[in-house]
Amino acid sequence: MILDYETLKLVWWLLVGVLLIGFAIMDGHDMGVGTLLPFVGRNDVERRVVINTVGPHWDGNQVWFITGGGAIFAAWPLVYATAFSGFYWAMLAVLWALFFRPVGFDYRSKLQNPRWRSTWDWGLFVGGAVPPLIFGVAFGNLLQGVPFHFDNQLVSYYEGSFWGLLNPFALLCGVASTAMITFHGAVYLMHRTEDVIYARSRRAMLIFGTLLLVAFSVAGIWLQWIPGYVITSPIDPAALPDPLAKTVLQQNGAWMQNYRTMPLTILVPLIAYAGIALAMWLAARGRTLSAFVSSSFGILGVVGTAGVSMFPFIMPSSSDPRSSLTVWDSVSSHLTLTIMFFATLIFMPLIVVYTSWAYKVMAGKVTADYVRENSHSTY
Amino acid sequence: MVSEQLVDLSRLQFAATAMYHFLFVPLTIGMTWLLVIMESVYVMTGKTIYKDMTRFWGKLFGINFALGVTTGITLEFQFGTNWAYYSHYVGDIFGAPLAIEGLMAFFLESTFIGLFFFGWDRLSRRQHLLVTILMAVGTNLSALWILIANGWMQNPVGAEFSFTTMRMEMVDFWAVVFNPDAQAKFVHTVSAGYVTGSMFVLAISAYYLLRKRDVTFAKRSFRIAAAFGLASSLSVIVLGDESGYTVGHAQQTKLAAMEAMWETEEAPAGLILVADINEEEQRNNWQIEIPYVLGLIGTRSLDKELPGIKNIIAENRERIISGIDAVRALEAVREDSNNEQARAVLEERIDDLGFGLLLRKYVTSMDDVTPEIIDKAAASTIPRVTPMFWAFRAMVGLGFWFLLLFGLALWYSIKGTFEHKPWLLRAVLWSLPLPWLACELGWFVAEYGRQPWTIYGVLPTHLSVSTLSVESLYGSLAGFVGFYTLLLIVEMYLMVKFARLGPGSLGTGRYSNESAHA
Numbered sequence: 001m002i003l004d005y006e007t008l009k010l011v012w013w014l015l016v017g018v019l020l021i022g023f024a025i026m027d028g029h030d031m032g033v034g035t036l037l038p039f040v041g042r043n044d045v046e047r048r049v050v051i052n053t054v055g056p057h058w059d060g061n062q063v064w065f066i067t068g069g070g071a072i073f074a075a076w077p078l079v080y081a082t083a084f085s086g087f088y089w090a091m092l093a094v095l096w097a098l099f100f101r102p103v104g105f106d107y108r109s110k111l112q113n114p115r116w117r118s119t120w121d122w123g124l125f126v127g128g129a130v131p132p133l134i135f136g137v138a139f140g141n142l143l144q145g146v147p148f149h150f151d152n153q154l155v156s157y158y159e160g161s162f163w164g165l166l167n168p169f170a171l172l173c174g175v176a177s178t179a180m181i182t183f184h185g186a187v188y189l190m191h192r193t194e195d196v197i198y199a200r201s202r203r204a205m206l207i208f209g210t211l212l213l214v215a216f217s218v219a220g221i222w223l224q225w226i227p228g229y230v231i232t233s234p235i236d237p238a239a240l241p242d243p244l245a246k247t248v249l250q251q252n253g254a255w256m257q258n259y260r261t262m263p264l265t266i267l268v269p270l271i272a273y274a275g276i277a278l279a280m281w282l283a284a285r286g287r288t289l290s291a292f293v294s295s296s297f298g299i300l301g302v303v304g305t306a307g308v309s310m311f312p313f314i315m316p317s318s319s320d321p322r323s324s325l326t327v328w329d330s331v332s333s334h335l336t337l338t339i340m341f342f343a344t345l346i347f348m349p350l351i352v353v354y355t356s357w358a359y360k361v362m363a364g365k366v367t368a369d370y371v372r373e374n375s376h377s378t379y
Numbered sequence: 380m381v382s383e384q385l386v387d388l389s390r391l392q393f394a395a396t397a398m399y400h401f402l403f404v405p406l407t408i409g410m411t412w413l414l415v416i417m418e419s420v421y422v423m424t425g426k427t428i429y430k431d432m433t434r435f436w437g438k439l440f441g442i443n444f445a446l447g448v449t450t451g452i453t454l455e456f457q458f459g460t461n462w463a464y465y466s467h468y469v470g471d472i473f474g475a476p477l478a479i480e481g482l483m484a485f486f487l488e489s490t491f492i493g494l495f496f497f498g499w500d501r502l503s504r505r506q507h508l509l510v511t512i513l514m515a516v517g518t519n520l521s522a523l524w525i526l527i528a529n530g531w532m533q534n535p536v537g538a539e540f541s542f543t544t545m546r547m548e549m550v551d552f553w554a555v556v557f558n559p560d561a562q563a564k565f566v567h568t569v570s571a572g573y574v575t576g577s578m579f580v581l582a583i584s585a586y587y588l589l590r591k592r593d594v595t596f597a598k599r600s601f602r603i604a605a606a607f608g609l610a611s612s613l614s615v616i617v618l619g620d621e622s623g624y625t626v627g628h629a630q631q632t633k634l635a636a637m638e639a640m641w642e643t644e645e646a647p648a649g650l651i652l653v654a655d656i657n658e659e660e661q662r663n664n665w666q667i668e669i670p671y672v673l674g675l676i677g678t679r680s681l682d683k684e685l686p687g688i689k690n691i692i693a694e695n696r697e698r699i700i701s702g703i704d705a706v707r708a709l710e711a712v713r714e715d716s717n718n719e720q721a722r723a724v725l726e727e728r729i730d731d732l733g734f735g736l737l738l739r740k741y742v743t744s745m746d747d748v749t750p751e752i753i754d755k756a757a758a759s760t761i762p763r764v765t766p767m768f769w770a771f772r773a774m775v776g777l778g779f780w781f782l783l784l785f786g787l788a789l790w791y792s793i794k795g796t797f798e799h800k801p802w803l804l805r806a807v808l809w810s811l812p813l814p815w816l817a818c819e820l821g822w823f824v825a826e827y828g829r830q831p832w833t834i835y836g837v838l839p840t841h842l843s844v845s846t847l848s849v850e851s852l853y854g855s856l857a858g859f860v861g862f863y864t865l866l867l868i869v870e871m872y873l874m875v876k877f878a879r880l881g882p883g884s885l886g887t888g889r890y891s892n893e894s895a896h897a
Contacts, residue, residue: 056497059448060490067481069455074478077470077546084459084466085845091460092855099449099862103869106445110873152713154545155464157846240543332471333541333548340475347482351490358490361501376886377434377496 006237008337012075013311013327015344019071021303023064024132024181025296026355030058032185034101034128035178038121040189040200047121048109048371048379053192055379056362058105060355062098074340078154078243078330079314083138086148086158090134090165097130109379128185129178136177139306140170140219143255144226145318150244159319169222176215180302183208187279187295191288194365202283209280216272216302223309228254229316229324241329248321255309265308272301381841383740388852389461389844392859394826396453398819399863403447405818408522408569409576409611410440411515414495415508416603422508431889432600433511434499435882436580439874441496446870448489450863461852465833465843472538472549473528476556480524488517522572523565530561533825534629535834540729542712542722547837560629563622564825570615571821574781575814577608581788582811583878585804588797592891593881598798605788605797612781619778623676630835632760633828634677635688636767639663643687647674653772656765661689688761695734696757702735703745704728710745733837734760740831740841762830770820770827777817784810 003011033054041047054061073080084091100123108120144167147159186205190198233247259266275298283291310316315325331337371378414433421429455477458466466474491514498507531538537554538547549555581604587597626634634640639654641661650673654666677685686694705728711721725732737756738748784807791797797804829835833843877884883892 056493057490059493060486062448063481063486063489066452066455066485067478069459070474070478070481073455073458073466073470074474077467077474080459080470080474081463081466081845084456085461085463085847088460088845088847088851088855091456092858095453095456096858096862098452099866102445102448103866106441107869107873110442110877152710154467155846156467240541242543242545332474333544335552336471336475336549339549339552340478343475343479343482347479347486351482351486354487355490358494361494361498374500376884377499 003338003341004238005334005337008334008341009237009327009331011341012331012337013307013314015341016068016071016075017304017307018348019064019068021300023068024299024303025184026061026064027058028132028181028299029185029188029292030054030061030101031128031132032182033189034104034124034185035182036185036189036201036204037128038125040197040204041121042196044114044117045368045371046197047117049193049197049366049368050189051105051108051124051379052371053189053366055105057355057358058101060358062101065098071340071344075332075337076314076325076330077332078156078241079325082148082156082158082325083315085156086146086160087138087165088158089162090138094131094134097126097134100124100127105379109375129182132181133174133178136174137165137170139177140173141165141167142315143173143223143228143306143310144169145229145250145316145321145324147319148315148317149320149323152244154243156323169219169226172215172219172222176212176219176302179208179212179215180299183212183276183279184292184295184299187283187288187291190283190286191292192364192366194367205283206280209276209283212298212302213273213276216276216305220269220305223255224253226255227252228257228310229313229321230254230257231312231326235312235328237328239328241331243323243325243329246322246324246326246329248316248324250318250321258308258311268301268304268308270301272298272305275299275301381844381846382849383841384849385847385852386841386844388849388856389847390840392461392852392856393457395856396450396457396859396863397826398822399867400447400450400454401818401822402815402867403443403450404522405568405572405575405814406443406579407440407447408518408572409574410436410443410579411511411518411576412573413576413580413603413607414440415511415515416607417600418508418511420603422504427889428596428599431882431885431887432596434885435596436600437495438884439579439583439877441492442870442873442877444492446866449866453859461845461847462833462843463845465838468546468838468843469531469535469538469834470546472531472535472547472555475549475552476524476528476531480521480528484517484520484524486517488514488521491517519569522569526565526568527556527558527561529825530558530564531555532834533564533829534558534560534625535837540732540837542709542725543716545713547834559625563618563625567615567618567622568821570611570618571814571818573611574608574615574785575818577604577611577785578781578807578811578814580604581608581785582808585807586878587881589801589804589808593883594798596882596890601788601797602792605785605792608781608785609789612778612785616778616782619775620676624679630829631686632688632691632762633767633824635686635691636762636764636828637771637824638673639666639764639768640673640685640687641689643684643690644674646678646684647671647681648677648685649673650676651768654768656768658764688764692757692761695760696753698731698734699737699753699756701728702731702733703738703748704735705732706735706738707745730836733832733834733839736842737831737839740839759831762828767824767828771824774817774820774824777813777820780810781814781817 037050041050104120104124108117150156186201189201227250229248230251231246232249275294279291279295312326317323414437417429418433491510494510495514536558537551539550541548580600584597584601587593639656649668649670651666651668655664657664704724708721708724711718741752742748831840833840880892883890
């Protein structure tokens with residue numbers, strides 16, 4: 001095989017990161033638009049304008065989420081199994097919130113009834129706001145470690161409860177995540193709309209951009225006092241994955257370790273700050289496309305910061321630290337990682353190309369006139 | 380030990396959500412090609428009516444597609460949420476086709492479906508046709524990868540067990556991709572989708588013709604659906620037979636249960652048409668059979684035997700006994716990976732490890748195994764015969780009914796008299812729900828027939844579940860039932876409304892009912 005096992009394990013940490021960041025950027029702006037929908041659109045036509053900015057694209061963008069899930073299944077099966085079953089009710093809440101999106105988009109404007117339409121508008125709000133909130137809360141919990149252990153046959157047992165996930169630090173991360181997605185959606189809406197919706201989106205952009213900067217900073221400071229995790233046994237990165245083969249300790253300041261030993265990684269949180277701040281500055285001046293690119297970098301920085309802080313941990317266990325899942329011991333076989341690597345290498349560029357083409361075809365401002373003239377074919 | 384209630388509830392939830400999802404999938408699969416055909420005619424002839432057809436049938440397709448997407452996410456989540464040990468144990472193989480499905484197929488389908496609906500005025504005719512074709516290709520590729528994953532559950536090729544990682548690992552990717560089970564299932568399943576799509580267009584067109592409205596539109600749609608439907612129902616039968624052959628090869632238990640074949644028959648075995656099944660005494664009280672046919676389907680020969688249920692149970696009993704040592708050896712190497720003796724036993728008995736694991740349903744430790752428990756486990760290796768037998772026959776019967784119906788529809792389409800045959804139009808209209816029934820029955824036979832395994836011969840169902848509380852399962856099941864019922868009501872309401880409105884819902888001014896919808 002062309003790449004050795006250790007390299008592939010690292011590559012897959014990066015690729016899962018790419019997929020999650022891709023999800024946050026692409027599906028994220030749809031979700032942000034959904035979250036803002038009831039507030040920036042005050043009458044039916046305005047709301048249809050808002051919905052139709054993402055109408056042709058939300059479905060393709062949602063596949064980032066599905067593929068991200070599939071890639072975690074294929075590359076980190078233990079993480080997929082342990083996290084999805086452990087966070088059972090949180091995952092179901094995400095799932096059920098997502099239910100509102102396909103039907104909300106497609107069914108909303110098929111009937112004239114105002115109550116019907118307003119119900120789906122709020123459905124789209126739920127489908128936009130709940131998933132980022134829960135993902136943020138989930139990351140907040142991962143950073144603190146979650147209570148689970150494996151038995152000798154690698155059956156996972158989760159010892160916490162849904163309500164246990166809702167602790168103050170995790171909720172703060174949820175706020176940061178929701179603010180990030182809403183901010184990103186607001187920037188996108190500015191790019192695709194005009195007049196009143198543009199003005200309202202601009203205000204939302206400033207509010208949520210500021211909230212994001214504050215929440216991200218507070219979470220960063222708070223993180224200094226949250227005990228991280230360190231592997232205390234010798235690591236053989238090329239070994240066959242067995243999460244029970246190591247020993248792990250909880251340690252104060254461990255999540256800052258990577259920034260000390262690899263100072264270049266400090267760039268990641270810096271990209272978060274620079275991306276968000278620059279996006280706010282550009283968007284405020286009406287340079288919306290550059291602002292969107294910049295806020296995408298901001299997202300890369302924010303998600304990346306969580307990843308880099310925890311590396312090599314993916315899902316630390318607070319109740320049985322040695323059961324913690326890391327990039328070294330929760331991965332698929334060498335062959336599967338190789339195949340999935342090449343599959344991604346081939347298809348990811350293709351996806352980027354045809355997605356860009358789809359956006360190019362649909363480019364331009366969505367206007368009230370456009371929606372009225374095409375009321376039978378638009379959402 | 381995992382409680383049986385948890386296993387049953389997890390199975391029920393998966394079965395309910397998967398079968399619900401498959402209410403929407405076959406129509407999507409079939410409609411994409413019908414849309415490609417209609418739009419191709421438009422691009423070739425330039426006649427607006429074919430564009431209207433593409434758009435109107437596309438509108439109904441969209442209503443269906445929305446729920447297909449909604450319910451599809453559930454399935455991907457559910458392996459992790461409810462089948463955690465399964466996900467760990469076989470994720471190395473099973474996860475790959477799912478991820479590739481996303482990368483290769485679902486992105487394609489979903490990106491171009493947006494342009495299909497929104498791109499009419501922004502793309503040239505040829506560009507838009509290309510978009511529709513790519514959407515169809517994506518949809519069908521998606522089915523391919525999902526069925527490669529499912530085919531592997533039926534016939535787990537190209538993988539080996541590793542005790543260090545305590546899971547199955549892929550050793551031959553191409554064996555997984557070209558798994559004969561997966562390929563046979565793929566062509567059979569997409570053909571079933573084509574039949575569903577054709578019946579949908581045919582029946583709704585028949586409805587317009589019975590009402591004598593939008594006649595030109597309906598006649599053209601009817602003809603296309605009749606031709607495509609006949610080809611599809613032929614292929615669903617022929618390829619279903621191929622599927623029967625591969626099942627006979629890889630899963631003798633399923634075939635034997637489907638056929639209520641208790642004893643090993645002399646080759647070539649006869650095909651039982653109907654039977655009065657007596658599960659208690661493991662025999663049929665009476666049966667009507669056609670000689671030779673099953674032997675031909677199952678073995679493609681006149682001299683190979685097909686084993687009966689009693690023989691299979693006796694064989695499996697031996698494998699369970701051999702599997703006990705495999706499980707013990709596995710436990711020993713998990714304690715101490717340098718235990719050479721245990722490693723040797725495990726290696727020798729590895730093919731029976733799954734059979735040993737069947738006993739974990741009844742006992743925690745292999746020391747507590749008694750001959751009665753072994754008997755019980757051996758008997759459990761055959762799914763219940765009655766539902767398998769009848770579900771399979773109902774599906775096949777429906778298949779032949781579709782063949783007849785599409786045959787007649789095409790025959791009278793060629794003669795040009797179908798609009799004056801109200802009996803035919805009514806038969807078609809009333810048959811509208813039947814393809815869905817046939818699809819669900821097919822999945823029932825395939826998945827219920829795989830029991831007691833999630834991965835045939837490798838991983839028993841009762842070991843595959845997540846360690847959740849029974850209360851959680853009741854809660855989530857109730858949530859799914861509530862959500863799905865509501866969504867189905869909404870979907871059916873819109874579907875019926877727009878099917879009734881007809882092409883007038885496009886607002887072009889060329890059809891009836893224009894004023895009924897703004």
